[in-house]
Amino acid sequence: MVAAEDVLLFVNAATASTGQREFHGDALGQEMSLDFLHEYMLVNYRDLYATTLALGINDHNAVLAIRRLLATGRDATAEQKAAEGALIARRLRELPPPRVFRLFTALRRDGVNNRRTRAVIRDWMASLDSPAYHAVKYRTGFKAGLKHAHIDVGDGELRDFLFGPLERKPYTTPILETWRQAHYNSGALYKLPYTVAEGFAAKHGIKREIFLERIGDRMTPLERLRTGEDALDPLALIDGGAKYGGPPVPWLTRLAVRVLALPLDERAARRAEFTDALRAFAAAEAGKLAGTWGRVTAVLDDSFSSFGSPVKRRRPLAVALACHFLLEALAAQGQYTPLWMSGRDDPLLAYPSGATPLGLRLIDALETAPERIVVVSDGWDNSPPGLAGEVLRVWRTRLDPQQRVDIVHVNPVFDAEALDVRALSPSVPSVGIRDAEDLVPLVELAQFAQGRLGLPELLAYLDGRVRRFLGAD
Incomplete structure (x- = not known):
């Protein structure tokens, strides 16, 4: 273990x-x-x-x-x-x-x-x-x-x-x-x-x-995409990426970063264009898994800390925005509920502001009766501090000990002092994430972070991932 x-x-x-x-x-x-x-x-x-x-x-x-x-x-x-x-x-x-x-x-x-x-x-x-x-x-x-x-x-x-x-x-x-x-x-x-x-x-x-x-x-x-030249034609980007070859590029997250760098007025004026582009990338990324995740509720962090840093400007917020569109594609038709920390309901107008009421948003998420909850946050629960951990503890021990609701926390920020990403609760797995495109395999890996599976199961999982990576399967 x-x-x-x-x-x-x-x-x-x-x-x-x-x-x-x-x-x-x-x-x-x-x-x-x-x-x-x-x-x-x-x-x-x-x-x-x-x-x-x-x-x-x-x-x-x-x-x-x-x-x-x-x-x-x-x-x-x-x-x-x-x-x-x-x-x-x-x-x-x-x-x-x-x-x-x-x-x-x-x-x-x-x-x-x-x-x-x-x-x-x-x-x-x-x-x-x-x-x-x-x-x-x-x-x-x-x-x-x-x-x-x-x-x-x-x-x-x-x-x-x-x-x-x-x-x-x-x-x-x-x-x-x-x-x-x-x-x-x-x-x-x-x-x-x-x-x-x-x-x-x-x-x-x-x-x-x-x-x-x-x-x-x-x-x-x-x-x-970096220079803004034809950056929002997803089909052209996907076709062009295949044409130029080379390593796969996380277009969905890259495009989210690009959109969030624009002024709010421009995002509002081009809302339909940006939304169509991000949904096209999300659909391409979801592939055969589109619509297979059932009822999904996402808790998405757009608090002030989602600004990131001067060298990673708005990166955590961009990951949350990209995950929003990917989860929308993965959920069953009409069965996706996004809950932003700020309470806003327009993802294209997201910007870093305010505190992080993770506990309150988790209560809202559980009230939607989902099959799966995905939390995208740096884990700094501070409004009030510690409420998210208590909500999850009570939920797991008193209300859902059979774990009918699958809850996963993906964190785009590494806590250097703790040598890990900041977790919400021992009863819920927290895994690090860099790009939204990694979300599906990270949710798979999260089952091992819960402690229900040990090293033999992990080794079998790793062996399968290596075989697929090397093209042996």
Whole structure:
């Protein structure tokens, strides 16, 4: 049971925390707590630690785990190395290329250059569909990876581009030649990837609005979302994401972040457009599970602490907003009840304000006679303090000891001092969440946090998740 609790503790932290400042805690505390938990898991449960790469932990912690596993290969058996290698290779394919290149740079800085590390770098770089494209877009990281793994690119042009880019002219590879010409011809930069062209545009003194208008066709869906270009056409984003390939992107949560960054007046004026877009993403995410969760009531936190922090601005509120639309899609038709902490009934106009009356909202939720209650909150119950825990205790011990109503608390904020997400009650599972897209597997995992199932059941569950992650099932 201790092992099961330790694994769940780590998964909560590695899902919710990115080592950044939160509303109630600074970045240093987050980093120190994460560092301790990673080291603790690596030393005590190496096999389970590697398995968490298949459990949807966020990209930041996946990179930290991969770094530790590769750096401590001497402590692993041959069987462990084989299992870890498969998980690492699979997770690397899901990571955005910039994170992978930063990982390679960190491994080089740490002096981690064992045979397994070189093989991991070589295999990942060999899997790239267009090495020249990645070399142009991520030149520094690409070159660092090649040098650290002692890889011969085998292409004279690509080698020249990486180590002496302006010494060769012309290039026969189109994108390399376009990059060379963009130094002298401003028209050529519009054929380059957006992030590369952006630097050339600044060099040539091109106005931002003109640049964005002309570069539009070269932008990926995520770049369009970040800049506001065609950000609210969900079908185009989904189709575009498939076109560009790469790792899956949590579009629903990303779009929620984008919507909440807009002024209230603009959100109100474009309410129908935003609602349709978020519902389209939620329906795509729910997939075959749409309408299968029965009567669902959500308790959603839009209190002042949902602002997050200057580096994670409105992130907890965005997770709550995205979960709202996903739960609406998962619930049976017409059987979904959202209860916002503020009492507002228009999710598109949500903004961080007020206290956190979790206990009162839980009473309201229970009165709707749901089959499932999902609480999305940082867990700081303060109006009045402790009422939520008492409501849940009485409900579980006196009114619903058979647990007919399934209650799950998902928390987007990691409490660094407690080394866990802040819980509401010992009788209700609390799990960490980063993106709303992780909600369904987290609800599955929550059953182990209740203590009714132990390590054997958890190991069986993890084995199934790993097999699906690696495509064995």
